[in-house]
Amino acid sequence: MSCGNPTVESDALMPRRKKYDKTRQCVRCKLSTGNVVIRYAVYCKECFFPLITHKFRRSLEPSVNERPQGPRRTALKPAGNLLVGFSGGLGSTVLLDLVHRCYVSMDQSTMPSDGGKQHPRHEKIWKRVSVCYVEIAGAFPGMQDSSPDVETLIAQHDGVDLISLRIQDAFDPAWWQRVAGRPALSDLDFDLTTEGTSPLTLLLSYPYGRHTELHLIFNPSSSSTPLEKLQAYLASLPTATAVHSTIQNLIRLLLLHTALQTQSSHLVLGTSLTSLAMSLISGVSQGRGFNLKEEMQEEWVPSVPDPAEDVSSITTRRRYVRVIRPLRDVGRKECTLWTWWTGLRVVAAVRPPWVGARQDIGTLTHDFITGLERDYPSTVSTIVRTCAKVAPKGEVSGLCLLCARPVQHGIQEWKSRISIRTRDVPDAGEQSSAQVPAPLAPHLCYACHTTLTSKSSRPPPALYPEISRSSVAPAPVWVLSFMTDREMFQTSRMNEQDQRNTLKDFLLED
Amino acid sequence: MGSQSIPTVSVKVEFGGGLELLFANQRTHRVALLARLPSPASGTAGPSNDGQSDVAVAAAAAGRPADVAYLIHWLRDNLLTERPELFVEGETVRPGILVLVNDTDWELEGEGDYVLKEGDEIVFISTLHGG
Numbered sequence: 001m002s003c004g005n006p007t008v009e010s011d012a013l014m015p016r017r018k019k020y021d022k023t024r025q026c027v028r029c030k031l032s033t034g035n036v037v038i039r040y041a042v043y044c045k046e047c048f049f050p051l052i053t054h055k056f057r058r059s060l061e062p063s064v065n066e067r068p069q070g071p072r073r074t075a076l077k078p079a080g081n082l083l084v085g086f087s088g089g090l091g092s093t094v095l096l097d098l099v100h101r102c103y104v105s106m107d108q109s110t111m112p113s114d115g116g117k118q119h120p121r122h123e124k125i126w127k128r129v130s131v132c133y134v135e136i137a138g139a140f141p142g143m144q145d146s147s148p149d150v151e152t153l154i155a156q157h158d159g160v161d162l163i164s165l166r167i168q169d170a171f172d173p174a175w176w177q178r179v180a181g182r183p184a185l186s187d188l189d190f191d192l193t194t195e196g197t198s199p200l201t202l203l204l205s206y207p208y209g210r211h212t213e214l215h216l217i218f219n220p221s222s223s224s225t226p227l228e229k230l231q232a233y234l235a236s237l238p239t240a241t242a243v244h245s246t247i248q249n250l251i252r253l254l255l256l257h258t259a260l261q262t263q264s265s266h267l268v269l270g271t272s273l274t275s276l277a278m279s280l281i282s283g284v285s286q287g288r289g290f291n292l293k294e295e296m297q298e299e300w301v302p303s304v305p306d307p308a309e310d311v312s313s314i315t316t317r318r319r320y321v322r323v324i325r326p327l328r329d330v331g332r333k334e335c336t337l338w339t340w341w342t343g344l345r346v347v348a349a350v351r352p353p354w355v356g357a358r359q360d361i362g363t364l365t366h367d368f369i370t371g372l373e374r375d376y377p378s379t380v381s382t383i384v385r386t387c388a389k390v391a392p393k394g395e396v397s398g399l400c401l402l403c404a405r406p407v408q409h410g411i412q413e414w415k416s417r418i419s420i421r422t423r424d425v426p427d428a429g430e431q432s433s434a435q436v437p438a439p440l441a442p443h444l445c446y447a448c449h450t451t452l453t454s455k456s457s458r459p460p461p462a463l464y465p466e467i468s469r470s471s472v473a474p475a476p477v478w479v480l481s482f483m484t485d486r487e488m489f490q491t492s493r494m495n496e497q498d499q500r501n502t503l504k505d506f507l508l509e510d
Numbered sequence: 511m512g513s514q515s516i517p518t519v520s521v522k523v524e525f526g527g528g529l530e531l532l533f534a535n536q537r538t539h540r541v542a543l544l545a546r547l548p549s550p551a552s553g554t555a556g557p558s559n560d561g562q563s564d565v566a567v568a569a570a571a572a573g574r575p576a577d578v579a580y581l582i583h584w585l586r587d588n589l590l591t592e593r594p595e596l597f598v599e600g601e602t603v604r605p606g607i608l609v610l611v612n613d614t615d616w617e618l619e620g621e622g623d624y625v626l627k628e629g630d631e632i633v634f635i636s637t638l639h640g641g
Binding site for chain 2: 019020024034035036037042045090332333335336337340346370371373374375
């Protein structure tokens with residue numbers, strides 16, 4: 001009996017599985033010889049484009065109407081406009097091209113053949129299609145600003161307008177005023193602005209000294225620019241993974257608020273099947289398992305009032321932003337072929353020039369899934385299909401202040417049960433009789449809390465060598481609005497001296 | 511005895527998706543390879559690497575026809591200007607690089623075993639752009 005040693009017996013090796021099922025004929029038209037293999041199925045070039053277009057429409061159009069379509073398909077009438085989140089990457093480029101062909105230029109080759117040419121589905125669905133790009137070069141010293149290339153690319157697409165943001169806008173009160181229609185501080189009815197003083201800013205205070213929890217505190221704002229505040233925030237993060245996921249969250253919130261500003265009911269993102277598998281796995285690794293469904297598709301109901309809303313109106317339209325990923329069934333290979341065969345150029349394909357960017361969970365997951373996609377292509381779609389079936393247990397306890405996603409009830413109790421910690425209880429005499437901002441931890445999801453507090457045994461190289469890590473960092477501008485929505489503060493009118501006495505313990509000296 | 515011309519196979523190689531940056535920022539190249547690599551002369555102690563990869567040496571030793579696997583290593587040894595680990599991993603292209611042979615997925619053509627013919631167009635596209 002042989003031992004099956006392949007070194008000795010050449011036929012002991014298991015034959016390598018063919019990369020495609022059956023024959024080289026296209027499985028769709030069954031006429032032409034195939035040009036591409038997509039997860040073991042063979043397609044010719046002529047069938048490739050309608051296939052991808054059909055997947056795109058199938059993923060987006062059932063979510064267009066406010067109420068889901070029944071068995072009988074009706075006309076598509078969205079509640080608002082369409083915002084395309086554009087990163088300049090591969091998926092975004094394909095998404096923009098598909099959106100433009102299907103809904104702006106009305107490319108006939110993308111139209112469904114059923115229903116006839118006069119069918120209402122051949123009319124323009126969206127009154128306004130906008131594209132929002134968030135430049136992240138400010139977060140990484142030495143990274144090239146791709147905004148000019150993006151502007152040139154978008155200008156080639158008639159009928160869409162570009163809103164170009166910078167990631168530091170998340171710390172810019174002027175941007176918040178444009179989106180929300182009023183300054184953030186007026187929400188709290190604090191009025192400390194007198195001549196010679198400046199409005200307060202909200203700071204995130206890390207555990208230090210006798211304070212073992214995250215807190216939010218107020219500080220007279222210095223003359224820091226939004227870019228400086230962004231860099232201080234990122235410099236305060238404990239791990240490279242935290243930097244990567246924080247940037248993703250900031251981009252997401254910027255896009256959501258831009259959708260509100262453009263009266264958009266739908267925000268589409270160019271996440272491909274491959275990218276989605278990466279984000280799901282890396283999200284679960286960081287504690288985002290409770291928000292798996294939201295990672296694929298979510299509906300965000302804003303707490304920010306609509307500046308354009310007529311408050312005297314009796315009936316107010318429910319505002320929402322649906323975040324859809326229409327390319328979630330389209331792999332990275334298909335996206336690449338789409339850009340190659342249509343001659344599209346991908347403008348922003350550069351990785352941040354920070355060594356720490358290669359050490360985070362996101363990058364490790366990216367490399368793992370990339371290898372899987374080559375050797376076992378079906379596993380990538382299995383990841384996404386499995387995550388779509390998973391329903392996390394637990395109740396929702398509000399939305400996270402940082403990422404605006406559902407917070408799982410009982411996180412802090414669970415953490416205290418599984419961890420050993422000492423807690424210094426401050427003397428009763430130390431507590432001020434004035435109102436104290438609530439601790440931050442109960443208002444964060446598990447993943448955001450871990451992002452801010454989880455330490456690495458091998459800290460990454462400093463993102464900004466000239467900025468030392470501080471125990472306080474500015475909070476994004478929307479945090480204050482989210483806090484007032486939950487009545488985390490009682491508001492009452494105080495005279496100026498009482499206000500200063502109340503806050504003197506929280507004020508930092510410049 | 512008259513000299514015989516050595517048969518070569520001339521192919522067009524294109525790079526996309528940022529890979530051209532590794533090849534002198536030039537997207538299109540014309541490459542001429544030996545159509546069938548000669549076996550080493552008898553009496554030699556053994557194949558001499560001369561900086562060539564194991565695949566190239568094995569191909570030369572076996573007298574194999576030039577295939578895509580050999581082309582990959584030839585490109586790495588002769589045209590690549592930097593960061594070889596971004597193009598080749600082991601005996602094939604790095605994961606995330608899509609290869610087209612005459613506008614067809616190389617998985618349909620036998621991947622690295624596809625034997626090159628005169629005038630073939632081989633395209634290497636990096637898919638690592640992000641979503």
